[in-house]
Amino acid sequence: MARLKLKEHVINRDWCKGCGICVDFCPKQVLELDSKEKVIAARPEDCICCKLCELRCPDLAIEVLTDRDDKND
Amino acid sequence: MSVKEYIRERYFPHMWCPGCGHGTILNSLLHAVDQLQLDKKDLVMTSGIGCSARISGYVDFHSLHTIHGRALAFATGVKLSKPELKLIVPMGDGDALAIGGNHFIHAARRNIDITAIVMNNRIYGMTGGQFSPLSGAGKKATTAPYSTIDSAFDVVKLATAAGASFVARSTAYHVLETIDILKKAINHKGFSVVEILSQCPTHYGRKNKEGNASQMLKFQKDTTAKIGSKALEKNPLLIPRGIFVDNDVPEYCQAYDEVIERAMKGRKA
Ligand SMILES: Cc1ncc(C[n+]2csc(CCOP(=O)(O)OP(=O)(O)O)c2C)c(N)n1
Ligand code: SF4
Numbered sequence: 001m002a003r004l005k006l007k008e009h010v011i012n013r014d015w016c017k018g019c020g021i022c023v024d025f026c027p028k029q030v031l032e033l034d035s036k037e038k039v040i041a042a043r044p045e046d047c048i049c050c051k052l053c054e055l056r057c058p059d060l061a062i063e064v065l066t067d068r069d070d071k072n073d
Numbered sequence: 074m075s076v077k078e079y080i081r082e083r084y085f086p087h088m089w090c091p092g093c094g095h096g097t098i099l100n101s102l103l104h105a106v107d108q109l110q111l112d113k114k115d116l117v118m119t120s121g122i123g124c125s126a127r128i129s130g131y132v133d134f135h136s137l138h139t140i141h142g143r144a145l146a147f148a149t150g151v152k153l154s155k156p157e158l159k160l161i162v163p164m165g166d167g168d169a170l171a172i173g174g175n176h177f178i179h180a181a182r183r184n185i186d187i188t189a190i191v192m193n194n195r196i197y198g199m200t201g202g203q204f205s206p207l208s209g210a211g212k213k214a215t216t217a218p219y220s221t222i223d224s225a226f227d228v229v230k231l232a233t234a235a236g237a238s239f240v241a242r243s244t245a246y247h248v249l250e251t252i253d254i255l256k257k258a259i260n261h262k263g264f265s266v267v268e269i270l271s272q273c274p275t276h277y278g279r280k281n282k283e284g285n286a287s288q289m290l291k292f293q294k295d296t297t298a299k300i301g302s303k304a305l306e307k308n309p310l311l312i313p314r315g316i317f318v319d320n321d322v323p324e325y326c327q328a329y330d331e332v333i334e335r336a337m338k339g340r341k342a
Contacts, residue, residue, distance in 0.1 A: 015085055019092030024287035055104065055248040058096025058286075059086060060076070 004049035007065040009041040015061040022053035022062055076103035079113055081133050088127055092286025094245035094271030095125050098163070098192050101248050101269075103132075105255035111159065118161045119148040121173060124199045124273075125165035125192040134161070142173030145180045148187050156186070156326040159259060163190040166207040167197045170226055174206070181235035184263045185325035189237075190255075191228050191266065194273040202276030213280040229317050232266035239265035240318035244293040245272060247314060254316060263324050270297070270312075 009031075018037030031053060032042040039062060041047070051064045080103065089096045106116065116134035120126035122141035129136040135158070139147045148160045169177050169191045180187060196214060197203040204214035209225035232240045239261040243251040251269060258265035272278060272289035283289050298305040300315040 017086065017091035019286050021092060021097075021287055021290065025290070052248065055100060055252070056097055056246075056290075057100060058089060058091075058093055060080070060096070060100055060103075061086075 004066040004068065006044060006047045006049055007067055009044060009047070009053075010063040010065055011039055011041070012059075012061045013038045015059045017059055017061075019058065021056050021058065025056060026053055076100070076107050079103050079106055079133055080131055084131055087131055089124060090273075090275045092272070092274045092289075093124070093198075094194060094269075094273070094286075094289075095128065095192055097245040097248065098190070098251070098269050098271060099128055099131060101251040102128075102161070102163070102190070102255055104252045105259060108252065109256055109259060111259075115157070115159055116161060117148070117151050117155075117158050118163070119144045119151065120163055121165075121168040122199070123165035123168045123197070125163060125194075125271075126168055128163050128192075142168055142171070143176060144168065145173065145176040145187065145189065149180060149183075149185055152185055152187055153326060153329065156330075160187040161190070161259065162187055163192055165198070165205075166191060166193040166195060166228075167203075167205045170206050170228070170231075178231070178235040181232050181237040181264050181266065183325045184236060184238050184322055186262055186264070188255075188258045188261075188265045188267070190258075191268045192271045193228065193268055194271040194277055195225075196273050196277040196280075198273045198276055202273075202280060212277075215276075215280075228266065228268040229313075232268075233318050236264070237266045237318065238263035238320040238322045239316070241266070241316040242268045242270070242297075242312070242314050244270040244290075244297055244314065246290040246293040247297075250299075250314065257316065257319070261319070263320070263322060 016038045023031045028046040030043050030047045034040050118129045119137040120129035121144040129138045144162045148162045152160050195208045203216040204221050207225045212221045241254045258267045274286045297314045298311040300313045
């Protein structure tokens with residue numbers, strides 16, 4: 001199966017309420033809240049594209065865009 | 074398709090508090106509907122009153138935001154008149170099992186093809202934190218400052234006893250399980266009940282010192298276990314998650330059509 005490769009974390013700052021659920025449950029500590037209490041992808045290079053942040057977000061404010069990484073086929 | 078295709082973006086950001094589990098349940102439901110590739114023209118959501126019930130405003134399906142406790146009654150009417158549509162009825166624990174308890178058991182008894190989702194945060198969120206029939210004993214609420222003495226319903230056992238032909242439980246923490254269960258519940262022909270434990274950090278969490286949304290989610294993780302798991306075997310006090318009932322029994326609209334056919338004795342209506 002082709003593995004997923006990160007394109008980007010698309011964050012909707014108008015919808016994010018800074019609850020911190022995505023930050024607390026990211027298995028790789030990729031996300032942080034900034035000084036305005038909005039989520040940012042602080043360490044995107046560590047993302048394993050599990051998309052749990054996207055699925056758990058109560059505000060539909062984060063989407064993990066991915067590509068298929070054919071090198072890992 | 075993206076889940077965004079199934080929402081009314083103009084009403085976002087939504088009204089739920091930061092970290093409210095109801096938002097995650099909406100998220101899981103949208104993913105379930107998206108993965109099933111359902112056409113939104115075939116979906117109807119009816120809801121009653123409560124923070125949970127506001128969900129019907131956010132989905133771009135046919136929707137009816139009705140009266141407290143009566144979402145299933147409206148859904149029954151829609152389903153009987155247009156059986157080809159898929160009915161999804163999310164309810165709060167108060168909406169479903171306090172004021173709406175009678176509608177709930179009778180919809181289950183009839184086995185009408187509706188997907189009922191109980192967004193169980195164990196409190197009345199919208200009206201400021203009164204206890205509900207799902208709070209359980211020993212909990213704090215605005216109406217129980219010295220703690221509750223009523224025991225809670227077990228939604229799974231109640232729905233099963235009342236005759237629901239699909240009964241399952243998940244939590245706002247276990248999103249992958251929730252999506253999978255919701256897909257099966259929506260596809261099931263008959264009355265399906267999916268209880269999803271949700272968190273109300275604003276009222277229940279604060280009153281019962283359960284911490285912030287993440288701590289409440291961790292609590293859902295720590296106090297539940299999959300049916301058939303070692304964890305549940307070792308600690309039967311954990312709340313079981315999974316699919317408890319999945320039966321093939323005659324569905325109400327189909328049975329009703331057969332009555333019409335018998336009454337018409339082959340004549341056209
Ligand atoms: C007939 C009627 N009785 C009472 C109310 C007041 N009321 C509004 S929402 C609600 C309870 C909400 O609790 P729940 O259904 O658990 O949903 P939540 O807000 O926690 O999601 C009540 C009692 C009402 N709107 N209508
Ligand atoms: S009051 Fe509770 S249930 Fe209502 S939106 Fe806030 S956290 Fe959610």
